[in-house]
Amino acid sequence: MENIILVKGKVKYPLTLDPGVWIFDDRKVDLTTYFDQEHEVVNELEAYTKSVSEHWDREIKEGAIYPPINKSVKKFEKEKILNGTFAIPVKYFIQNAEPAEEATSVTFLLSNGEEHSLPIEDVVKGLFGFSFNGKPLKENGPVHFYYGNGSNRENPITNIQGISIS
Template sequence: MNDVILITGNVAFQINLDPTIWIFDDRRFDMQERFGVNGLGMELAPFLEHAQPKPDAAKVVIHQQDGSKTVVPLKMARKAVLQFARDGKPIRPNGPALFYFGDGSNKENPIGAITRLEVV
């Protein structure tokens, strides 16, 4: 399993995310506070902005290890959270991170096994 998630596509800069090092990032937060689930999370927005989506970008395609794809509006992706740890350990299986919509609507079934976030 690869621990890196790529941000690619209609962006100025391709970004390589390594959720295994986010434990040291001051922007992390307790998932219990927002979603009532055990673990630590990071907001996706700063990483998306660092990639600089081009003005005509409208969606994010979430690519998963099994070949599945989920398409979400870029606006929703900017409010998303990636859970990177549970019980102080990296997300396994289905890691390296789990994708939660900002409103928590998929907290019972977050999107996992993410390999790439393709901005289109």
């Protein structure tokens, strides 16, 4: 239970987060390069719709032809997962919890009993680091919080055991 994080407070849906499964999540980002790149705001529904439309058009024109699977690509992806340092955007979890309209802050409950409060707008733009060099963050985890602009890249908020929205 020490790796489970509860999201509670002024939310419609309290959540239980398990960072151990995020390694398989397609929304994860490479934390070693994330802050060095430009990020464009993408409407995810629009991008998904466009992708599905292109796939549908291709199948109509060419038939359901699937390219052979490239084993070297699969091997590269597996090695990347086993050795990578990853994070996941926090916005997905905050959105799924559906904070109340009057909610203005997020408080990270730390394992040493301390609390760290931030405006909800800052947290939604941030990232939860959950993996370092292919290993889960056990020593001072299970997650680290990074501001979206990377200003605390070298000194993230660590030892997060719970999240309270108020």
